[in-house]
Amino acid sequence: MTFHFPAPSGPPATLPPSVLVDMVRCWTQARREGHLTQPRLANRLDLFDCAVLAPVFDSFCLLLESALDRPFRMGEARHLSSDERLMLTLLEGPELRTVTLPCDRTRGALLDLAIRSTRIMIALTLRQARKVKVKS
DSSP states (O other): OOOOOOOOOSSOOOOOHHHHHHHHHHHHHHHHTTOOHHHHHHHHHHTTTOGGGHHHHHHHHHHHHHHHTSOOOOOBTTBOOHHHHHHHHHHHOSSOHHHHSOOOHHHHHHHHHHHHHHHHHHHHHHHHHHHHHHHO
């Protein structure tokens, strides 16, 4: 069975690049330390009222790392790694994944789905959070 949900309309709602980088660094650090990634992501995302995005980011990061075919490389402080710049390009930019990260067909197809799903879930979550705040 397949469900089709309409993509959010209007300008895309997204998290600031600094939050996206923080999420991927949180995920990478948790993996390196042998901790569960989703609880760590949920704690960090809770600061922005969007802890529900933890599984979304976890899946996206896993598929991105798989497409890279190596561990994700973190930057330091305000210096972004090439992997972090790539992640931002994939989630925010109009560039095609096939141009920015060529990889085998199966991994590429899965990452393309993860990119779309992550964009949609961020937009839906942020819009819902705004509605709740306006009604309060």
